[in-house]
Amino acid sequence: MPPAPDPALRPLRIGLVAGLRFPVAQPFAGGLEAHTWSLARSLTAAGHEVVMYAHGDSDRSVATVVPVFAPPPVSAAARADIAAPPEHFLWEHRCMQQTMSRLLRDVDRLDLVHNNSLHYLPLAMAPLLGTRMVTTLHTPPNAWQEAGALDGALASRFLAVSRDVAERWSHVLGEVEVVGNGVDPLLWPAGPGGRDLVWSGRIVPEKAPHLAVRAARLLDRDVVLAGPVHDQRYFAEEVEPLLSDRVRYAGHLGVDALARLVGSSACALVTPCWDEPFGLVAAEAMLCGTPVAAFDRGGLRDVVGSRGGVLAAPDDVADLARAADRALAMDRRRVRSHALATLSVTAMAERYVQVYRAAA
Missing domain, CATH: 3.40.50.2000 (Glycogen Phosphorylase B;)
Structure with missing residues (x-):
């Protein structure tokens, strides 16, 4: 009789929160989208289930995509508020608010949540999820991220993409483990070089x-x-x-x-x-x-x-x-x-x- 499979090695169901401004798809808008795509693709290839909360035009071949729908425009009355932040800030905030509301409904069906975005709301709302969150720190802190990290520090495990980023977060989080980004050698093969x-x-x-x-x-x-x-x-x-x-x-x-x-x-x-x-x-x-x-x-x-x-x-x-x-x-x-x-x-x-x- 074959031995029972080790439950510690079973495939995981991972909720991956992406940046919402651009699709996680080629051609990539930047390094964050490229990293998120590569990670989702590698995890899926390894047998894990990745549920990616992302822009609706993201690549559905690398993960199950839960699309974020654009909120309605800010009303003229709200724009007239002299203290209103820029409209792009409000748009992104409302998109992430929708994402986190959906994630709160889905979280019982996930093993964990990986926050791979640059937004502060996943950090601040981590204690509400009822499951431990992993957060990748892709940038030095800004005022919003720092406040979110302080609110959710006990509910998330933090990783930094480089020693430099880890050091810049140390005043908030203490020592942060470094997991550098990776590149697929099959997609970036050896080239012949040239003069240019x-x-x-x-x-x-x-x-x-x-x-x-x-x-x-x-x-x-x-x-x-x-x-x-x-x-x-x-x-x-x-x-x-x-x-x-x-x-x-x-x-x-x-x-x-x-x-x-x-x-x-x-x-x-x-x-x-x-x-x-x-x-x-x-x-x-x-x-x-x-x-x-x-x-x-x-x-x-x-x-x-x-x-x-x-x-x-x-x-x-x-x-x-x-x-x-x-x-x-x-x-x-x-x-x-x-x-x-x-x-x-x-x-x-x-x-x-x-x-x-x-x-x-």
């Missing part, structure tokens, strides 16, 4: 693709930019005037096209003008074997290290060009091997499952 440089990510001022263009000029190399334009004014004023035969904007690409672009590039430039919490674009480049030259800010030191690329002084374009020049000489096979050892999506998902089982 590449920059990818959300096109916004704090990601500063215009600084990547300046560094490329110092190196006398062409550069290709790729990513969604989230700040049209910044793109029009700071990026579009730089476009030329040697500076090309490839658009907002899906994973396959972006992986081909990154893998056929000589070096990836990563230019945050803020303390980047993790730096998923650096991890993606390294999986392709493409070395990274990045400003040494936030979690990029964890991601890139000394074997995935070269770090430069923050905001120093000349030093970034020097870092890229050194990175160009790195062995692409060793860069990918380092990424496989440290940035695997499988290892990330397995660590999350360990945390889930402890919480459940």
Whole structure:
């Protein structure tokens, strides 16, 4: 008679709260959506059931999607309130309020809830769920998140995506365990390299693709930019005037096209003008074997290290060009091997499952 299955190893039913502003689907609006998709996909592939509370256009092949419906517009009377917050704030608050109301109805059918959003309401409402919540901290605290974490600290287990994020939350939560983001090597295969440089990510001022263009000029190399334009004014004023035969904007690409672009590039430039919490674009480049030259800010030191690329002084374009020049000489096979050892999506998902089982 075969032994009874170990109940501690049974598949889990996980409620995954995503960011609600953008779909968890390709082409990804940013690193948060890419991370949520990869995690849901890996958990589902491992046999777990993932119920994802997310934008209605999210990818239903990676999870059961509970769509969040847009609330009605704010009335003219409410907008006339001189103390009213911006409308986008109210919209997102009301969407998350709907999500949490639905989650409260569903929670008895879930083993646990993973809050993978950036919103404060899941943190504040964690004590109402009756089951322990796991929260991934993707960013340093803001005033709303900090207040929510203080309200729900005893009802959630917190994880940070990098040591930098963990340290920035330590005054609220004490020591926070780090579980770094992971990348699927099948989706980001080894590439042949090339001569051009590449920059990818959300096109916004704090990601500063215009600084990547300046560094490329110092190196006398062409550069290709790729990513969604989230700040049209910044793109029009700071990026579009730089476009030329040697500076090309490839658009907002899906994973396959972006992986081909990154893998056929000589070096990836990563230019945050803020303390980047993790730096998923650096991890993606390294999986392709493409070395990274990045400003040494936030979690990029964890991601890139000394074997995935070269770090430069923050905001120093000349030093970034020097870092890229050194990175160009790195062995692409060793860069990918380092990424496989440290940035695997499988290892990330397995660590999350360990945390889930402890919480459940």
